[in-house]
Amino acid sequence: MAYFLGIAGTHSTGKSTFIETVENQAKAIGISVIRISDTATKCQAAGFPILENHTFESTLWIIVSVIKAELEAELSADLVLVDRPVLDALGYLEAALKATERSLTSEERSYLYDLVKNHSKRYALLLKTTLDESIPVGGGRDANMVFRRDASLEIDHVFNHLDVPYLDPNANITQNRIQRIFEKICAKKEI
Template sequence: MAHYIGIAGTHSTGKTTFTQLLTEKALEAGLTVTRVGDIATECQKEGFGILKNHTFESTLWIMTAVINAELKAGLRHDLVIVDRPVQDALGYLEAALSSTDRQLSSCDREYLYGLARLHLPRYIANFKTVLDDNIALGPNRDEDREFRTLVDRTISQVHNELDINALQLTDEEATLLVGKISRSLSRASD
């Protein structure tokens, strides 16, 4: 049985670094592990808008593509690390709407948030990065620092609305989580 962990946050805030740390700890504990990520690039290749151009449709596409990728990865791995889980897509959408002075219909909003609420229990833990403007943007990243800050804030708002208790990206949290997963898998095999 696979365990899923979500890591949300605006770009260039440590998701990849933490994913690598978590992966190393999981492998040391004998777990099979994989990462699901970079769904937005696929979305853009399909012709949907991303970043400030996010729409209901692009967000739904990303959310369902993430869920699909999680399910596939869970067939072969003990731990699936989701770099940009469903709630992350909502944060980017909210930032796009705010920055371009657009709104969703209440029906579309309820649809997306309802999907997220139904899916969130699949994650045994959720992490959220903390934006540090002193850290340089990674290569090939959107350089709009104002939008980056807005995304950080809207992801936090989405976490609050969905009642997600996000954990800190620390070595200690990674160690505790890997131990919890190892114990769970050990009990399941008994």
């Protein structure tokens, strides 16, 4: 069984850079790693709307695609790094609904939130970045600062609403928790 580490947060907040650092650290000590990322681009390529136009269907597509990718990665990796775990998709949906003054039915909301709450228990460690508005949006990213800010706030609300624990990637304890995961993986490999 693989260990899952996910990092959530709005765009251009350092998630991919952080994941790359963890990936390099793990590989340096012989841990096999698979990184899951950029699911929204695949969602858009499949014909679903994203960002401000997210819908119940596009969000469900992303959540299910992330879960599918995690399951497939678990077959061959010790560590699965998820750049945008399932909670992230809900935050983006909530920001989109706010931006476009749309809503979900209670059944749709319950379906998505229950799915994400239950799946979140699989992550050994969840991290969440903090938006620093002084850092510019990376190339090719949505430059709508209001939506970027709302996505960040809504991701926070999703974590809090579902009572899912997370750490700040820059907190001192985070590197210690990651090292403990590495140690558990290495100990398991020695058996």
